[in-house]
Amino acid sequence: MSLDDLQTRANAATRPLELAVVLPTLNERGNIAPMVERLEQALGPSGWEAVFVDDNSHDGTAEEARRIGQTDPRIRVIQRIGRRGLASAAIEGMCATAAPFVAVMDADHQHDPALLKDMLEAVKSGEYDLAYASRFAVGGNADGLSSKGREKGSRVANALARKLTGTELTDAMSGFFLLRTDQLRKQAENLSGIGFKIMLDILATAEPRLKVKEFPLKFAERLTGESKLDHGVVLDFAAGLIERYLGRWVPVRFALFGVVGGLGVFVHMAVLAAIYWPDEVGFGLAQATATMVAMTFNFWLNNLLTYRDKKLSGAQDMFWGWLKFCGACAAGAFANVAVATLLEQKGLVWWGAALVGVAIASVWNYALSSKFVWGRFRR
Numbered sequence: 242m243s244l245d246d247l248q249t250r251a252n253a254a255t256r257p258l259e260l261a262v263v264l265p266t267l268n269e270r271g272n273i274a275p276m277v278e279r280l281e282q283a284l285g286p287s288g289w290e291a292v293f294v295d296d297n298s299h300d301g302t303a304e305e306a307r308r309i310g311q312t313d314p315r316i317r318v319i320q321r322i323g324r325r326g327l328a329s330a331a332i333e334g335m336c337a338t339a340a341p342f343v344a345v346m347d348a349d350h351q352h353d354p355a356l357l358k359d360m361l362e363a364v365k366s367g368e369y370d371l372a373y374a375s376r377f378a379v380g381g382n383a384d385g386l387s388s389k390g391r392e393k394g395s396r397v398a399n400a401l402a403r404k405l406t407g408t409e410l411t412d413a414m415s416g417f418f419l420l421r422t423d424q425l426r427k428q429a430e431n432l433s434g435i436g437f438k439i440m441l442d443i444l445a446t447a448e449p450r451l452k453v454k455e456f457p458l459k460f461a462e463r464l465t466g467e468s469k470l471d472h473g474v475v476l477d478f479a480a481g482l483i484e485r486y487l488g489r490w491v492p493v494r495f496a497l498f499g500v501v502g503g504l505g506v507f508v509h510m511a512v513l514a515a516i517y518w519p520d521e522v523g524f525g526l527a528q529a530t531a532t533m534v535a536m537t538f539n540f541w542l543n544n545l546l547t548y549r550d551k552k553l554s555g556a557q558d559m560f561w562g563w564l565k566f567c568g569a570c571a572a573g574a575f576a577n578v579a580v581a582t583l584l585e586q587k588g589l590v591w592w593g594a595a596l597v598g599v600a601i602a603s604v605w606n607y608a609l610s611s612k613f614v615w616g617r618f619r620r
C-alpha cells in the first residue's frame with residue numbers, strides 16, 4: 242500500500258461526525274450486529290454514529306449494542322427505563338447526538354441503510370430539508386407490509402396527510418427519514434411524542450414548510466424478531482390529529498380515556514339489564530358482574546386505543562395489567578362515592594354531587610392507571 246493510500250485510509254477513519262442514525266429498538270437483539278455491519282457498508286468507516294434507543298427490552302438488546310460499542314465507539318446506546326413508545330424514543334435519540342444530520346430508521350432491517358448516503362446528500366446540498374424513504378414511490382414496494390388491510394390503511398392516511406402537511410407524500414407513515422439536527426431541535430418541544438408517526442409530526446409542525454425529497458424504498462421482511470406494532474395506522478393517525486389540534490386543551494390520552502369510560506357505562510348498563518332477574522339473580526350479583534365486565538372491557542379498549550403505543554401483550558402482562566387496572570378503578574370508585582356522599586350531605590344537589598364524584602374518579606383512575614398499568618411502574 243502506498244503512502245497516499247495509507248493517508249486516504251487514515252483520513253477516512255477520522256472524518257468528523259456528520260450523521261447520526263437513530264434506531265429505536267424493542268426486543269431486536271438478533272438484528273443489532275447485522276445492522277451495524279450494514280451501516281458500515283453503507284456509510285464507510287467514519288463520519289457517522291448509530292444511536293440505539295432501547296426501551297429496556299427483555300431480550301438483552303441494550304447489552305448487545307453495548308457489547309459492540311465497547312470496541313466500536315460509533316455505536317451508542319440509550320437505555321430507557323420506565324418509558325415506552327416509538328415516537329418518544331426517536332425524539333430522544335435525535336436530541337442525543339452532536340452530529341449535524343440525523344436519520345431515524347427501524348432496526349429490524351425492513352429499511353435499507355444503503356439509501357442513507359443519497360438521503361444525506363439531498364439534505365446536505367441544501368436543496369431539501371428532509372429526505373425520506375417511501376414504500377409507495379415509483380420503484381419502491383410494500384411487499385414487506387404484513388397485511389393488505391395495513392396497506393390500505395396507509396393509503397387513506399396518506400391522502401389525509403397531504404392535506405395536513407401541504408406536501409405531496411406517497412408514504413406519510415414512513416419511519417425512515419433524515420434531516421438537519423438543528424431543524425429537529427428547533428421543533429422538538431412542539432412534537433407530541435405520542436403514536437408512531439414522528440416524521441408526519443415533524444412535517445406538520447414545521448414553520449415554514451419543509452422541502453421534502455422522496456426515495457423509493459423496497460420494504461423488506463424483518464430479519465429476526467416480531468413486529469411490535471399492529472394494523473391501526475389510521476387510528477394512530479387520528480390520535481396524532483387529535484393531539485395536534487386539541488392537545489393544547491385536553492391531553493389526548495385523557496380524552497380517549499374518557500371516551501372509553503363512557504362506553505364502559507353503556508356496557509355496564511347493557512350487562513346489568515341482560516342478567517338482572519329480580520327473582521333469580523339478585524341486584525348485588527348482577528351489579529358486581531356488570532362492573533367486572535365493564536372494567537375488563539375498559540381495560541381491553543384502553544390497552545388497544547388509549548395506550549396503543551405502550552400496549553401490553555402476552556397473557557402474563559395482560560393479566561397483571563388487568564389486575565392493576567381493577568385496583569385503580571376500585572380506588573377511584575371509593576373516592577367517587579366518598580366525595581359525592583360528602584357533597585350531598587353538605588347540601589349540593591344530588592346530580593351535582595354525583596357528577597363531581599364521577600369527575601374525581603375519572604381523573605383518579607386516569608392518573609393511577611397511566612402510571613401503574615401503562616407507565617413508569619408497569620413491571
Ligand SMILES: Nc1nc2c(ncn2[C@@H]2O[C@H](COP(=O)(O)OP(=O)(O)O)[C@@H](O)[C@H]2O)c(=O)[nH]1
Binds near residue numbers: 265269294469
Ligand atoms: N424504543 C422503542 N422502539 C420501538 C417501540 N415499538 C417499536 N419499536 C421499534 O421500532 C421499529 C419498528 O417497529 P416494528 O415492530 O418493526 O413495526 P412495523 O415495522 O411497523 O411492524 C423496530 O426497530 C422496533 O424495535 C417502542 O415502544 N420503543
Ligand SMILES: [Mg+2]
Binds near residue numbers: 347349351463468
Ligand atoms: Mg418492522
